[in-house]
Amino acid sequence: MLVERAAELNVLARIVTAASSGAGGLVLVVGPAGIGKSSLLAEAGRLGTDAGARLLTSRGIELEHEFAFGVVRQLLEPVITEHPDRSRLLAGAAAPAAAILGQTTQHSPALGSFAVLHGLYWLIANLCRTQPYVFVIDDLPWADRATLRYLTYLQPRLGELPLTIVAAARPHEPYGEHHLLDLLTTDPATTLLHPQPLSTTGTATIVSDALGTLADPRFISACHTATGGNPLLLRHLTDAIASEGLAATAQNAGRVARMVPHELGSRIKQRLAQLTADCATLANAVAVLGDDVPLHHAAVLAGLTTQQAAHAAGQLQQVHIFGDSTGSPGPGPQELLRFAHPLVRAAVYDRIGTVDRLAAHAAAASQLLDDPTSNPERTAAHLLRIPPTGDQDTVVVLRHAARQAGIRGAPDTAVAYLQRALEEPVDDADRAELEEQAGRTAQAIDNDTAAVHLERAHALITEPVHRARIAQLLGNLYLQMFRLDDAAATWLQALAELPEGHEDLARMMNAGLLNTAVIGTLDESKIELAERLGRLPFHDSLGGRAMEAMLGGVDLARGEPTALDRCRRAMADGMMVDLIPGESPVPVAWFALVYADDPRAIDSINAGVAQAYRRGAAKDLTAALTSRALDRLRRGDLAGAEADGRECARAIDASHANVPRPFLGTYLAESLIEQGRLAEAEAALDWIGLPDPLPPVGPFGLIEVARARLLRAKGLTQQGLAMARLAGQRVLRIGGDNPAWSPWRSEAALCLHELHRDTEARELVAEELAKARHWGRPRTIGRALRVAGRLHRTSGIGLLREAVEVLADSTARLEHAKALIDLGSALRRVGQRVEAKAHLAQGLDLANHCGATPLTQHAETELRATGARPRRLHLTGTQALTPSELRVAELAATGHTNRDIAQQLFITIKTVEIHLGNTYRKLGITRRHDLTSHLTSSAASR
Secondary structure, eight states, X not given: OOOSOHHHHHHHHHHHHHHHTTOOEEEEEEOOTTSSHHHHHHHHHHHHHHTTOEEEEEEOOGGGTTSTTHHHHHXXXXXXXXXXXXXXXXXXXXXXXXXXXXOXXXXXXXXXXXXXXXXXXXXXXXXXXXXXXXXXXXXXXXXXXXXXXXXXXXXXXXXXXXXXXXXXXXXXXXXXXXXXHXXXXXXXXXXXXXXXXXXXXXXXXXHHHHHTSOOOHHHHHHHHHHHTTOHHHHHHHHHHHHHHXXXXXXXXXXXHHHHSOSSHHHHHHHHHHXXXXXXXXHHHHHHHHOSSEEHHHHHHHHTOOHHHHHXXXXXXXXXXXXXXXXXXXXXXXXXXXXXXXXXXXXXXXXXXXXXXXXXXXXXXXXHHHTOTTSOHHHHHHHXXXXXXXXXXXXXXXXXXXXHHHHHTTOHHHHHXXXXXXXXXXXXXXXXXXXXXXXXXXXXXXXXXXXXXXXXXXXXXXXXXXXXXXXXXXXXXXXXXXXOHHHHHHHXXXXXXXXXXXXXXXXXXXXXXXXXXXXXXXXXXXXXXXXXHHHTSOOOOSHHHHHHHHHHHHHHHHHTOTHHHXXXXXXXXXXXXXXXXXXXXXXHHXXXXXXXXXXXXHHXXXXXXXXXXXXXXXXXXXXXXXXXXXXXXHHHTOHHHHHHHHHHHHHHHHXXXXXXXXXXXXXXXXXXXXXXXXXXXXXHHHHHTOOOXXXXXXXXXXXXXXXXXXXXXXXXXXXXXXXXXXXXXXXXXXXXOOOTTTOOHXXXXXXXXXXXXXXXXXXXXXXXXXXXXXXXXXHHHHHHHXXXXXXXXXGGGHHHHHHHHHHHTTSSOHHHHHHHHHHHHHHHXXXXXXXXXXHHHHHHHHHHHHHTOHHHHHXXXXXXXXXXXXXXXXXXXXXXXXXXXXXXXXHHHHTTOOHHHHXXXXXXXXXXHHHHHHHHHHHHTOOOGXXXXXXXXXXXXXX
């Protein structure tokens, strides 16, 4: 019976109803132990089944905290196992989900976490095609990291699935993955329920119902005071009152307080003392093994026969220590035992002495080691809780468990197992192998941890080539941690030790040395290195391409136009995207191509995004999405840049892949500034989390320019000028002064212009224009010309005309719109209204198409000042389509279904439907069949 929970039940009913119509959601029930969270979860399940949904339940278990996707597997394994068409559920994009559901072998390749997350999304989408689902997850803070990471991945996609997830969490849980729980809790789409303690009236209802009599008000008040209105404590109190036969009278009110134990453990201890020794032994065994343990396994650990264990389990259920069993019906060896409440399990576990607890975990591990059918991860869960044994079987099991965790896309779990294996006494060769494996695995989750393990491996390995390969990995880690001097020293030492005949490995390390120049200080020694390496003939190998990409990165930093050809050569035919998708040479080459306005860059980046989702490594995915956000921003696809930025930010938050933070936060902020959403832009810059003091590296100059733009947009022009100059000081200090990536001069010039200091502004923008012309790419030249034109007022019309001309055939649509609007405004001011109207109208359409709201509003104001009445904002034909809409339309026109398109582009079906709906409206059609003719005729006219 639920008392005083009507408001919570109404919320649950509303969300379950919405999910049955295809608009799912996530509910977190948050409150202290015993407040009734589990009861609300049970009601949510009942509401779901009443609405025709399939109910799946699971629970976070402390013992299985390191068990990769343990909670997800509790949910899905039963329904997948019994499904008549399992192959269809796991087909296509859902295939990687097989890795966590026992559908793979020990020889299956390890998957990156995001490949598994994406596969799980499509597996659930496939399940939900036939009926709605309700997932109920109790004790979420005890869930494994992989499950929590999956929930953060699924959360923004729930609104497109007939799926309700209801989970329970206790605040300030000491063993929880706080940053992942925080992502779920603070997400605006999450519904939070905070059930409150019962009132005195609610307490009266519970007490009177439990005792079967109408209790005296003073007795009720005593019960309420003693338990604080906590339903669980109230239940244990009424059990104690009933067992002692205490009448619920005013005279007995004073005795109530003495009957409430200070800790639940005291009450559990009392109950166990009243039962047989078999009951206490069995309870201890289940506490050690964890909930949902088969009765015969618990019996073996407890030293009982199956019959003795079944009898004891029945007694424990009668006194509410064990809950209702699951598994096969009726008592038997396959009956699954669980405690009535996690607090009860914790109380039983805590009462076991430390020595006995360690011995029990050791015995459980030994029992599982002797069982060839046992899961190595379950064995590992016990091994993590006992000190080293010196048994080599322990190392074997832990390595096997790490391998299984890797296959399931849970590198953090794999690292935990390997670190435990390293506590065992092993020889130097095995230790070096374990350290290397731990270091390589940890790269996906924690650079600091990975570096520690690879440093140890490097110290143990003596074979020079193997040692150099570890040095290559270690240098990359240092680079990502902005430990540039350590990276350079590591590579220089490795190059000195590397034997002849391994030139490609040497090229990879030289590429790394060049990268310290790209993101660090471009001093004379590094310029000399770049020039020496640049004189070598191009070598068409992986190392040769990596070095060529980094030479292109140095050229980008210096503003040398040769960057474009070098990076095109490096990225030709997709070799680097296939082989080293997330390593530094690939994003550096992408950045150079994008800053050089290469229209083909997006094809390579899209291939990288697809590759990253298939492989699933966070480093690959965040590098590709960051690069695509930049490309879309530079093209003026503000909505696309924001979408990639948001998706990438969630991936970074969930995986600790922090290297792209300075870049991504800047690009996301820039896209939001252009849309006029200044508060969100400031939040995006704050999300970067700048270290103090800032290291002398290039990416932070990007942030300072974006911050200057934001300050100017907020009207804080003087502060914006100071920030732009700060960016300039950083750029000049580290070298590499290319306005393509750091237009600090033109930003400072715009601030100076608003402060009526045009003479200083013109000097700065003249310097930028000279550098832009040397770089030779349209967007950079067009921006400098446009700003210069604004500063020269009427005499700047020629500069603005040149800006429009330079940008007309480029990919920089938003910069083109700005130039058109600035030219139109200048022409209006000198009375050339007819020509002004034409430029302003075209600029208005482009600005609106890009989603640049402030620019659109400015263009409308300028148009009205010419005497024109701005027409309804739209472009016609395929010009009206955003890049994302056009790509979806092209796939739909060639016969792909919405599901095919969603899986191919790694978006949701709902997103495909939205893009197609927008496309039909913009093209003036109503049928999918008409897409082909419209797209074909538009292509022919181009």
